[in-house]
Amino acid sequence: MSWKVKAIIAASSLIIMALVILPLFLFVQSPTAEPSKFIGPQVKAQNKKVDVVSVGEGLTVGTVNWKVLEANKVDMIVEPEREPSIPEGVFVLLRIQANSGESQARQVYTRQFTIIDSRKREFKRSVDGQAALAFAGKEAIFYQEAGPGKSLDGYVVFDVSQDATGLKLKIDDFDPASSNYGYIDLAI
Numbered sequence: 001m002s003w004k005v006k007a008i009i010a011a012s013s014l015i016i017m018a019l020v021i022l023p024l025f026l027f028v029q030s031p032t033a034e035p036s037k038f039i040g041p042q043v044k045a046q047n048k049k050v051d052v053v054s055v056g057e058g059l060t061v062g063t064v065n066w067k068v069l070e071a072n073k074v075d076m077i078v079e080p081e082r083e084p085s086i087p088e089g090v091f092v093l094l095r096i097q098a099n100s101g102e103s104q105a106r107q108v109y110t111r112q113f114t115i116i117d118s119r120k121r122e123f124k125r126s127v128d129g130q131a132a133l134a135f136a137g138k139e140a141i142f143y144q145e146a147g148p149g150k151s152l153d154g155y156v157v158f159d160v161s162q163d164a165t166g167l168k169l170k171i172d173d174f175d176p177a178s179s180n181y182g183y184i185d186l187a188i
Contacts, residue, residue, distance in 0.1 A: 051182040052168070059182045062173035063101040064146060069153075070095040071186040077132035077157070085132030087159040092123075092167065092188065093133075096141050098152040105147030106174050108154075115158045115186075118166030129157035146174075 053059045055068045074091045076084040085091075092115060098108065115123040130140055133155050141154030160167065167188055173180040 052185055053182070054185050055187060057184075059171065059184055061171050061182045062175060062178060062180050064174060065099045065101070066171050066182075066184070067097045068094050068169060068184045068186065069097055071188050073160075073188055077129055077136060079132050079135040082132075082135055085128050087126065087129060089159055089161040089164070091126065091129050092158045092160050092186070093129075094156050094158075094169065094186070096152075096154060096156060098141065098146050100146035100148065100150060100152075102147060102174070105145040105150070107143055107145055108141050108152065108174075110142055110156075112172045112174070113156055114170045114172075115160060115164075116168050116170055116183075117160070117164040119164075121161065121164065123158045123160045123164070126157050126159035129159060133157055 051059055055071050058065045058067050060066075070093075072093045074093050076086045077091060077093075078084045100106070110125050113125060117123070125142075130142075134140060138155045139153075141152055141156055144152045144154060146152050167186040168183040169186060170181055170183055172178075
Protein backbone atom coordinates (compact mmCIF):
# COMPACT_ATOMS: atom_id res chain seq x y z
CA MET A 1 0.00 0.00 0.00
CA SER A 2 1.22 3.44 -0.81
CA TRP A 3 1.66 6.07 1.84
CA LYS A 4 -1.23 8.10 0.28
CA VAL A 5 -3.72 5.25 0.75
CA LYS A 6 -2.50 4.73 4.35
CA ALA A 7 -2.94 8.45 5.05
CA ILE A 8 -6.48 8.44 3.64
CA ILE A 9 -7.41 5.38 5.74
CA ALA A 10 -5.93 6.96 8.88
CA ALA A 11 -7.73 10.27 8.27
CA SER A 12 -11.01 8.45 7.63
CA SER A 13 -10.59 6.47 10.86
CA LEU A 14 -10.00 9.68 12.82
CA ILE A 15 -13.09 11.31 11.31
CA ILE A 16 -15.27 8.29 12.11
CA MET A 17 -13.95 8.15 15.68
CA ALA A 18 -14.65 11.86 16.10
CA LEU A 19 -18.19 11.43 14.84
CA VAL A 20 -18.85 8.51 17.19
CA ILE A 21 -16.96 9.55 20.34
CA LEU A 22 -17.43 13.35 20.34
CA PRO A 23 -21.22 13.25 20.80
CA LEU A 24 -20.75 10.98 23.83
CA PHE A 25 -18.57 13.61 25.49
CA LEU A 26 -21.13 16.33 24.84
CA PHE A 27 -23.82 14.53 26.83
CA VAL A 28 -21.68 13.44 29.77
CA GLN A 29 -22.26 15.62 32.83
CA SER A 30 -19.20 16.89 34.60
CA PRO A 31 -19.02 15.61 38.22
CA THR A 32 -18.10 19.09 39.43
CA ALA A 33 -20.89 20.85 37.52
CA GLU A 34 -24.08 21.98 39.20
CA PRO A 35 -26.95 19.55 38.54
CA SER A 36 -28.78 21.97 36.25
CA LYS A 37 -25.73 22.74 34.11
CA PHE A 38 -24.47 20.28 31.54
CA ILE A 39 -23.20 20.23 28.02
CA GLY A 40 -25.74 19.23 25.40
CA PRO A 41 -29.38 20.00 24.67
CA GLN A 42 -31.59 21.01 27.58
CA VAL A 43 -35.23 20.02 27.74
CA LYS A 44 -37.48 22.31 29.72
CA ALA A 45 -40.64 21.04 31.36
CA GLN A 46 -43.70 22.54 29.73
CA ASN A 47 -46.43 23.78 32.01
CA LYS A 48 -49.34 23.89 29.65
CA LYS A 49 -52.18 26.25 30.53
CA VAL A 50 -55.54 24.81 29.54
CA ASP A 51 -58.42 27.24 29.19
CA VAL A 52 -61.87 26.52 30.63
CA VAL A 53 -64.79 28.74 29.65
CA SER A 54 -68.56 28.65 30.15
CA VAL A 55 -71.41 28.17 27.68
CA GLY A 56 -71.73 31.32 25.57
CA GLU A 57 -68.06 32.27 25.97
CA GLY A 58 -65.44 31.89 23.24
CA LEU A 59 -62.61 29.36 23.54
CA THR A 60 -59.65 29.69 21.18
CA VAL A 61 -57.91 26.42 20.36
CA GLY A 62 -55.20 26.83 17.74
CA THR A 63 -56.59 29.29 15.22
CA VAL A 64 -60.30 28.59 15.78
CA ASN A 65 -62.62 30.31 18.25
CA TRP A 66 -65.26 27.87 19.50
CA LYS A 67 -68.45 28.69 21.37
CA VAL A 68 -71.19 26.44 22.76
CA LEU A 69 -74.39 28.42 22.19
CA GLU A 70 -76.77 25.86 23.73
CA ALA A 71 -76.29 22.80 25.96
CA ASN A 72 -79.25 20.55 26.82
CA LYS A 73 -79.92 17.07 28.14
CA VAL A 74 -82.69 15.28 26.23
CA ASP A 75 -84.27 11.86 26.72
CA MET A 76 -84.90 11.25 23.02
CA ILE A 77 -84.68 12.84 19.60
CA VAL A 78 -87.92 12.69 17.67
CA GLU A 79 -87.63 12.50 13.90
CA PRO A 80 -90.55 13.14 11.54
CA GLU A 81 -92.03 9.85 10.27
CA ARG A 82 -89.50 7.72 12.18
CA GLU A 83 -89.17 6.04 15.53
CA PRO A 84 -87.60 8.29 18.18
CA SER A 85 -83.90 7.86 18.85
CA ILE A 86 -83.41 6.86 22.49
CA PRO A 87 -79.99 6.92 24.19
CA GLU A 88 -78.55 4.31 26.52
CA GLY A 89 -78.11 7.10 29.10
CA VAL A 90 -79.13 10.62 28.19
CA PHE A 91 -78.40 12.66 25.08
CA VAL A 92 -76.38 15.82 25.53
CA LEU A 93 -77.26 18.09 22.63
CA LEU A 94 -74.87 20.96 21.88
CA ARG A 95 -75.18 23.79 19.39
CA ILE A 96 -71.66 24.89 18.54
CA GLN A 97 -70.32 27.88 16.64
CA ALA A 98 -66.81 28.13 15.21
CA ASN A 99 -64.94 31.09 13.71
CA SER A 100 -61.70 30.21 11.99
CA GLY A 101 -58.56 32.26 11.62
CA GLU A 102 -57.11 29.65 9.27
CA SER A 103 -55.71 30.79 5.94
CA GLN A 104 -57.08 27.66 4.30
CA ALA A 105 -60.35 25.78 4.76
CA ARG A 106 -60.38 22.73 7.04
CA GLN A 107 -63.12 20.30 7.95
CA VAL A 108 -64.43 19.87 11.47
CA TYR A 109 -64.04 16.22 12.54
CA THR A 110 -65.70 14.21 15.30
CA ARG A 111 -62.35 13.35 16.89
CA GLN A 112 -62.02 16.97 18.00
CA PHE A 113 -64.87 16.70 20.53
CA THR A 114 -65.14 14.67 23.74
CA ILE A 115 -67.32 15.14 26.79
CA ILE A 116 -65.58 14.45 30.08
CA ASP A 117 -67.39 14.14 33.39
CA SER A 118 -66.25 14.78 36.96
CA ARG A 119 -65.11 11.14 37.24
CA LYS A 120 -62.85 11.59 34.15
CA ARG A 121 -65.02 9.33 31.99
CA GLU A 122 -64.99 10.20 28.30
CA PHE A 123 -67.99 10.21 25.98
CA LYS A 124 -67.75 10.46 22.19
CA ARG A 125 -70.51 11.64 19.91
CA SER A 126 -73.52 9.43 19.33
CA VAL A 127 -73.78 8.21 15.74
CA ASP A 128 -77.46 7.27 16.22
CA GLY A 129 -78.24 10.59 17.86
CA GLN A 130 -76.41 12.49 15.14
CA ALA A 131 -78.37 10.64 12.42
CA ALA A 132 -81.64 11.41 14.23
CA LEU A 133 -80.70 15.10 14.35
CA ALA A 134 -80.03 15.08 10.60
CA PHE A 135 -83.46 13.55 9.93
CA ALA A 136 -84.98 16.17 12.25
CA GLY A 137 -83.42 18.91 10.10
CA LYS A 138 -80.62 19.96 12.47
CA GLU A 139 -77.31 20.39 10.68
CA ALA A 140 -74.27 18.74 12.23
CA ILE A 141 -71.15 20.83 12.65
CA PHE A 142 -69.07 17.91 11.40
CA TYR A 143 -67.68 17.82 7.90
CA GLN A 144 -68.41 21.51 7.37
CA GLU A 145 -65.40 23.51 6.28
CA ALA A 146 -64.02 26.20 8.56
CA GLY A 147 -62.05 28.77 6.66
CA PRO A 148 -61.01 32.40 6.64
CA GLY A 149 -63.90 34.63 7.64
CA LYS A 150 -66.37 31.73 7.63
CA SER A 151 -68.49 31.09 10.70
CA LEU A 152 -69.86 27.58 11.28
CA ASP A 153 -72.95 26.79 13.29
CA GLY A 154 -74.17 23.25 13.89
CA TYR A 155 -75.12 20.52 16.32
CA VAL A 156 -73.40 17.58 17.94
CA VAL A 157 -75.00 15.00 20.21
CA PHE A 158 -73.41 12.70 22.79
CA ASP A 159 -74.84 9.68 24.62
CA VAL A 160 -73.78 10.21 28.24
CA SER A 161 -74.35 8.08 31.37
CA GLN A 162 -77.37 9.08 33.47
CA ASP A 163 -75.12 9.54 36.51
CA ALA A 164 -72.58 11.78 34.76
CA THR A 165 -72.06 15.16 36.42
CA GLY A 166 -69.69 18.09 35.95
CA LEU A 167 -69.77 17.76 32.16
CA LYS A 168 -67.14 19.58 30.12
CA LEU A 169 -66.66 19.59 26.36
CA LYS A 170 -63.02 19.02 25.43
CA ILE A 171 -62.11 20.54 22.06
CA ASP A 172 -58.86 19.52 20.37
CA ASP A 173 -56.97 21.57 17.80
CA PHE A 174 -57.61 21.04 14.06
CA ASP A 175 -53.96 20.09 13.63
CA PRO A 176 -53.54 16.39 14.55
CA ALA A 177 -49.86 17.02 15.35
CA SER A 178 -50.82 19.67 17.92
CA SER A 179 -51.47 18.93 21.57
CA ASN A 180 -53.54 22.10 22.08
CA TYR A 181 -57.00 21.75 23.60
CA GLY A 182 -59.44 23.53 25.89
CA TYR A 183 -62.66 22.95 27.79
CA ILE A 184 -66.13 24.43 27.81
CA ASP A 185 -67.98 23.84 31.09
CA LEU A 186 -71.48 22.78 30.04
CA ALA A 187 -73.12 23.47 33.45
CA ILE A 188 -75.68 20.67 32.93
